[in-house]
Structures are given as structure tokens and as C-alpha cells.
Amino acid sequence: MRVLLTGSSGWLGRFLAPxxxxxxxxxxGLDVAPGIGTDVIGSVADRAVIDRVFAEREIEAVIHSGAxxxxxxxxxxxxxxxxxxxxxxxxxxxxxxxxxHDRFVFTSTTSLMISDAIRRAEGDRAVWIDEAMAPLEPRNIxxxxxxxxEHLCRLFHQERGLACMVLRTGRFFPEDDDTNTEPAGENLKANELLNRRLTVEDAAAAHLAALDRAPEIGFGTFILSAPTPFVPADAQALKADAVAVISRYFPDAPALYAKRGWVLPTSIDRVYDSRLAEHQLGFRCAQDFGTVLQSIRDGAAPPVIHEASYLSPKERRGQTEYC
Incomplete structure (x- = not known):
């Protein structure tokens, strides 16, 4: 199948194209910046570019990860x-x-599910986040x-019959967090596999699964995150004493983390539940918090990629016009 991949020079694109x-x-590959997987330099906002690519390259399906x-x-x-x-x-x-076309895969984000209230984490329990959560009140543009x-994808399925898969991905960026500085680097990313992160390799694999299953499913919105060990009944305890809850599921976690010089999260304010993707899409992340602990036992590198100073290709080349 001839697939148009937007955002092909970006972090996900460099894993997804291969x-x-x-x-x-x-x-x-289509991107505003050059990259090893990019064939066409141009913006998705330029309809003439899109029409030309579809006509000249005889595109058969789209994975839209550019944004x-x-x-x-x-x-x-x-x-x-x-x-x-x-x-x-x-x-x-x-x-x-x-x-x-009979399929369209859209890379969305769990960020749109996080309101200002959730972001402030003022409640006395972790917020359990799944696809049924409503109303959605995104906190930024x-x-x-x-x-x-996402609503456009749903509309095109309803009115035009285009099979659309909407993938709300958790975190998989490699750079340092721009809001949380403690703990740093790999430690923070490893912790987030408990509740809000997946590896970029798993994110890429999920897009292939969605591409395959789209015609059968028709339309679906799926949260993508490493499978959490927690259940909704843990919500209050996770906010109050996350270490105790983690230790209940993984008794050797504190000792293993101490061995690596890491710290466990003392409080967890949200949990992404990815079970719908497993049940309907047939996809489950291969890497989770358990594989983090196993990497410590084995003396191996953790299953997360950390590049503290990563900058997207469009910024590295001094892009002056937006995508």
C-alpha cells in the first residue's frame, strides 16, 4: 500500500517510516523539514501541495502525524x-x-483531555482517564x-464513509519535560510508564495496527499508553502515597530504583487507561513499568529514549514559516 506519512521528519516519523x-x-513522507524518511518538503496547510502529492504519488492511505x-x-x-x-x-x-481511500489514521494526543483543573491536580485522588471521559475541556490551543x-475525522466517517482511526497518544517525546524538572531525564520517563507514557517504538507499532484494522472498525478513538498496573480503586491512594501503591504491585521496585539512584513518584495525579485499544484495536504496548524494572535487574538500559536537548527538525533548521 502506498501510504502518505505526514510529519515524516519528526520524532514519531523517524520510527514509523521504517x-x-x-x-x-x-x-x-511529507514534512516542512528534510529528513531521512521525507520525500516531499511542504505543509499540510497548503492544499496545492496535498493535491499534487496525491496526484503524482498515487496515494492509497494516510497516516497523519504531522502537527x-x-x-x-x-x-x-x-x-x-x-x-x-x-x-x-x-x-x-x-x-x-x-x-x-478506505482508511485514515490520525495521530491525536491525550493532552486534549487535560483541563486546567486536572492540570492543577487539586483533587484528593488521581483522575482516571479513558475514552468515555467527558466533557473535554482542552487547556490550550x-x-x-x-x-x-478529531471531530473532522468523525464527521468524514459519518458523512463520507471514510474509516478513521484516532490515536490519542500519551507522552513519547525524548526531550526534557518543559514543566516538570524533578526527577530528571530517564527517571521521569520511566516513572511515567506507570500512568501516562509509552515508548516511541510502541507508538509506531500502534499506528501500523490502526492502519490494518481501520476498514474493519470504521471509526475509533483510542488512548495509547503503556498498560497501567493500577485499577480505579487505587485512585485515592495513588494521590496520597504512590510509593506504597507501587510497592504493592512491584515489591522490589524501591530497592531496584535505589540501585539505579532513581526515585519513585510520591504522588500520581492521573492515570491513562489504554484497555480499549487492547480490546478493540488488538494493540498492547510491549514496554511498560515492568520492563523498566527488568532492565534494572539485568543491568541494561531502560526501555525509554532520553535526548535532553532534542529539537524538532523544523526548529533545528531555523524554520521561519510554520508547517
Missing amino acids: RLRLAGHEVV LHKPDIVRYPTQAFVDVNVSGTLNLLEAAVAAG YGVTKLAA
């Missing part, structure tokens, strides 16, 4: 988010329908535009 090719697909993200809020105007995340998605959906793009 996996698509390994699965036998022909990949056409402006939360860190871009300080770099780009609000209109840029509307142009790229909303209008860009519309351009691709319209082109896919015109080409007679990134979340607002990604939610709008």
Missing part, C-alpha cells in the same frame, strides 16, 4: 495551530475521500485544535 516499509508498504505541538505554543501564533492542525487535517481528509481535528 516500520511501514518493513511491513511492505511504500511510504511517501504543531505543545512546545510550539511559544514559537508560533494561534492562527498557525488552526492552519496546520485543523485546516491541514481537513485538506488531507478531503483528498483521501476524493481518492477513494494545541488541545483545542487537535480536538477539532
Whole structure:
């Protein structure tokens, strides 16, 4: 299948393009910045570029992972988010329908589920987050535009019959967190596999699963995160004393973490539940907190990639125009 992959030079794209090719697909990469997996330099917001790519490359399916993200809020105007995340998605959906496609995979984000109230973590229990959570009140322009793009996918399924898979990915970025500084680096990422993170390799694998299953499912919205060991009944204890809860599920975790010089989270304020993806999409992340602990037992590197100073290709090349 000839697949158009947007955001092909980005962090996900650099892992996803090779996996698509390994699965036998022909990949056409589209990005505003050059990269090893990018064939066409251009923006999803430019309809002429999209129409040309579809016509010249005979595109058969789309994985739309290109977007402006939360860190871009300080770099780009609000209109840029509307142009790229909303209008860009519309351009691709319209082109896919015109080409007679039967599948469209959209990379969304769990960030759009996090309101200001959840972000402040003022409650006395962890918030249990699954696909049924409502109402959704995104706290910034990134979340607002990604939610709008999700609604476009749903609309095109309902009105045009295009099978659309919406993947709300948890964290998989490699750089340092721009809001949480303690603990740092790999320690924080390892902790987040308990409740809100997946590896980039698992994120890529999930997109392949969605591409395969889209015609059968028709439309679906799925949270993607490493499977949590916790259950909703743990919510209050997780907020009050996360170490005690973690130790109940993983008795040797404190000692293993001490061996590596890491610290466990003392409080957890949210948990992403990814069971729907497992039950309906047939996808389960291969890496989780258990594999973190096993890596410590084995004296191996943790299953998360940490690149503290990672910067997206469009920023590295001094991009002056948005995607």
C-alpha cells in the first residue's frame, strides 16, 4: 500500500517510516523539514501541495502525524495551530475521500483531555482517564485544535464513509519535560510508564495496527499508553502515597530504583487507561513499568529514549514559516 506519512521528519516519523516499509508498504513522507524518511518538503496547510502529492504519488492511505505541538505554543501564533492542525487535517481528509481511500489514521494526543483543573491536580485522588471521559475541556490551543481535528475525522466517517482511526497518544517525546524538572531525564520517563507514557517504538507499532484494522472498525478513538498496573480503586491512594501503591504491585521496585539512584513518584495525579485499544484495536504496548524494572535487574538500559536537548527538525533548521 502506498501510504502518505505526514510529519515524516519528526520524532514519531523517524520510527514509523521504517516500520511501514518493513511491513511492505511504500511510504511517501511529507514534512516542512528534510529528513531521512521525507520525500516531499511542504505543509499540510497548503492544499496545492496535498493535491499534487496525491496526484503524482498515487496515494492509497494516510497516516497523519504531522502537527504543531505543545512546545510550539511559544514559537508560533494561534492562527498557525488552526492552519496546520485543523485546516491541514481537513485538506488531507478531503483528498483521501476524493481518492477513494478506505482508511485514515490520525495521530491525536491525550493532552486534549487535560483541563486546567486536572492540570492543577487539586483533587484528593488521581483522575482516571479513558475514552468515555467527558466533557473535554482542552487547556490550550494545541488541545483545542487537535480536538477539532478529531471531530473532522468523525464527521468524514459519518458523512463520507471514510474509516478513521484516532490515536490519542500519551507522552513519547525524548526531550526534557518543559514543566516538570524533578526527577530528571530517564527517571521521569520511566516513572511515567506507570500512568501516562509509552515508548516511541510502541507508538509506531500502534499506528501500523490502526492502519490494518481501520476498514474493519470504521471509526475509533483510542488512548495509547503503556498498560497501567493500577485499577480505579487505587485512585485515592495513588494521590496520597504512590510509593506504597507501587510497592504493592512491584515489591522490589524501591530497592531496584535505589540501585539505579532513581526515585519513585510520591504522588500520581492521573492515570491513562489504554484497555480499549487492547480490546478493540488488538494493540498492547510491549514496554511498560515492568520492563523498566527488568532492565534494572539485568543491568541494561531502560526501555525509554532520553535526548535532553532534542529539537524538532523544523526548529533545528531555523524554520521561519510554520508547517
